Amino acid sequence: MSWDTTRLALRLRWSAAVSAAVGLIAVMLAVGALFPAVGHSIGKLNVPSSVANLLGGGDYGTITGWFRSEIAAIYGPLVIGALAITGASASTAGEEEDRVLGLVLAYPIRRSRLVAAKALAIAGIVLFIAFATWVGLIAGVALGGGGITLAHITGVAIQLAFFGFATGALALAVGAATGRRALATGLAAAVGVTGWLINSFAPLVAGLGWLKYLSPFYYYAGHDPLAHGANVPGLLVLGLLALVLTGVAMVSIERRDLRS
Amino acid sequence: MRLLVDLIKPSSGSAQVLGLDTRSQSLEIRRRIGFLPGDLAMYPKLTGGAMLDYLARLRGGVDSRLRDSLVERFGAELDRPVRQLSTGNRQKIGLVQAFMHEPELLILDEPIAGLDPLVQRSFHALLAEVSREGRTVFLSSHTLSEVERVTGRLAILREGRLVVVDSVENLRKVAVHRMDIEFAAPVDPAEFRALPGVREADATGATMTVGIEGSADAVVKAAARHEVLAIRPREDDLEDIFLRYYRDVQS
Numbered sequence: 001m002s003w004d005t006t007r008l009a010l011r012l013r014w015s016a017a018v019s020a021a022v023g024l025i026a027v028m029l030a031v032g033a034l035f036p037a038v039g040h041s042i043g044k045l046n047v048p049s050s051v052a053n054l055l056g057g058g059d060y061g062t063i064t065g066w067f068r069s070e071i072a073a074i075y076g077p078l079v080i081g082a083l084a085i086t087g088a089s090a091s092t093a094g095e096e097e098d099r100v101l102g103l104v105l106a107y108p109i110r111r112s113r114l115v116a117a118k119a120l121a122i123a124g125i126v127l128f129i130a131f132a133t134w135v136g137l138i139a140g141v142a143l144g145g146g147g148i149t150l151a152h153i154t155g156v157a158i159q160l161a162f163f164g165f166a167t168g169a170l171a172l173a174v175g176a177a178t179g180r181r182a183l184a185t186g187l188a189a190a191v192g193v194t195g196w197l198i199n200s201f202a203p204l205v206a207g208l209g210w211l212k213y214l215s216p217f218y219y220y221a222g223h224d225p226l227a228h229g230a231n232v233p234g235l236l237v238l239g240l241l242a243l244v245l246t247g248v249a250m251v252s253i254e255r256r257d258l259r260s
Numbered sequence: 261m262r263l264l265v266d267l268i269k270p271s272s273g274s275a276q277v278l279g280l281d282t283r284s285q286s287l288e289i290r291r292r293i294g295f296l297p298g299d300l301a302m303y304p305k306l307t308g309g310a311m312l313d314y315l316a317r318l319r320g321g322v323d324s325r326l327r328d329s330l331v332e333r334f335g336a337e338l339d340r341p342v343r344q345l346s347t348g349n350r351q352k353i354g355l356v357q358a359f360m361h362e363p364e365l366l367i368l369d370e371p372i373a374g375l376d377p378l379v380q381r382s383f384h385a386l387l388a389e390v391s392r393e394g395r396t397v398f399l400s401s402h403t404l405s406e407v408e409r410v411t412g413r414l415a416i417l418r419e420g421r422l423v424v425v426d427s428v429e430n431l432r433k434v435a436v437h438r439m440d441i442e443f444a445a446p447v448d449p450a451e452f453r454a455l456p457g458v459r460e461a462d463a464t465g466a467t468m469t470v471g472i473e474g475s476a477d478a479v480v481k482a483a484a485r486h487e488v489l490a491i492r493p494r495e496d497d498l499e500d501i502f503l504r505y506y507r508d509v510q511s
Contacts (some may be wrong), residue, residue: 002318004314004317004318005318008303008306008314012303012305012306098301098304099297099299099300099301100301100302100303102262102267102297102299102301103295103297103300103301103302103315103354103357104315104318105265105266105267106265106267106290106293106295106297107290107315107318107319108287108288108290108291108318108319109287109318110287256269257267257268257269258262258267258268
């Protein structure tokens with residue numbers, strides 16, 4: 001492991017991570033503060049079930065449903081996925097396209113070790129965002145009058161972190177295997193968004209319910225961590241996916257010509 | 261050059277650097293060489309100093325006195341972010357990183373690109389020191405005057421193929437030397453064209469330009485029959501060699 005490379009990758013992405021974390025916490029505080037005022041009236045709205053599913057199952061009348069639809073279903077995974085994906089593709093394919101790797105890899109460091117070091121840095125950023133989500137949820141829920149246990153909040157943060165590991169590792173694998181930043185970012189983002197749509201809509205279509213098992217989103221939110229806490233099988237799937245994809249990244253970058 | 265540091269893989273065949281295979285023993289090679297890529301790029305947000313620190317740590321540390329002396333020598337700017345540096349100033353950082361661990365072998369792709377003449381001069385002085393210490397510098401260049409000044413052995417590449425490898429001295433022996441002979445009065449160039457070794461002779465006014473292969477003896481003796489004001493050798497030898505190899509391959 002090249003700790004210097006990990007430290008440098010963290011340093012280069014740190015300011016983006018901190019602003020994302022601050023924004024995330026601010027939004028959660030606002031969402032929590034709004035709940036006492038609008039939660040009860042919005043809870044009586046008759047939302048079509050497809051829209052409700054897209055927003056994490058509707059049920060705005062309870063604080064769990066409120067936070068699920070506002071944070072857990074969209075905003076949290078969006079922020080953590082975006083940071084993981086852009087970080088992973090920029091620090092592999094991005095550096096290759098910018099020709100920095102053409103200098104760094106002339107140094108005595110194995111490509112696979114370099115990729116592993118970058119993966120560790122991205123994992124660190126994902127953990128940081130998950131921690132910010134945890135802090136924001138605790139504060140936001142308290143502002144909204146309480147009602148979600150600490151264990152369940154912790155569960156969401158952990159599920160979210162593993163979702164970030166998996167989406168980031170996908171971008172890492174595509175970036176390391178192809179050296180194309182746009183492809184890595186685009187493909188991983190597409191998988192994330194499609195996964196979110198599949199997880200929301202597939203259960204509504206008869207005969208397509210099984211599709212949800214293909215979606216990383218299902219393993220993040222399928223068991224509703226805000227209501228039930230962390231889900232170990234879901235974490236195992238996401239964790240394994242992240243490890244396998246990181247392995248793919250490490251092997252595939254060794255075997256090819258560096259671009260540009 | 262990129263193949264020698266294992267950035268790209270050979271489609272066939274193999275190569276050795278310092279007796280080590282470029283694929284299976286690349287790490288050891290990269291430990292022992294200094295490399296300057298042709299299209300040098302660094303982390304735009306980092307300062308030159310931070311960039312050098314990171315690279316030094318990838319080598320497990322370097323002698324900071326040596327690094328500092330190189331920085332001073334080239335006048336490299338360490339405090340500004342790389343993105344704010346001009347091409348020449350970035351290139352200085354690139355040179356420092358290539359030399360800072362006293363490698364046995366330096367592989368430098370277009371090292372003087374973007375450098376001002378003063379820095380070019382201190383770079384060439386450094387090359388001379390390095391070669392006196394018995395270390396090898398392998399560089400590529402499109403600047404023939406640079407090649408002529410610093411190289412012992414020279415290879416000419418054309419469309420990715422090696423056309424010739426030889427010492428500059430040997431190449432010069434087979435090259436056409438040109439000299440300008442300034443006479444007091446115009447002289448017929450035909451007289452010179454007939455001499456042994458003369459490849460070309462042309463007159464502009466009273467000045468004759470003669471291209472000679474091999475010994476200049478016959479030309480000097482023929483010129484001595486007239487009143488000679490000056491003889492000036494032209495210093496474009498290497499360019500001639502170069503162009504000749506390019507022409508030969510084309511025809």
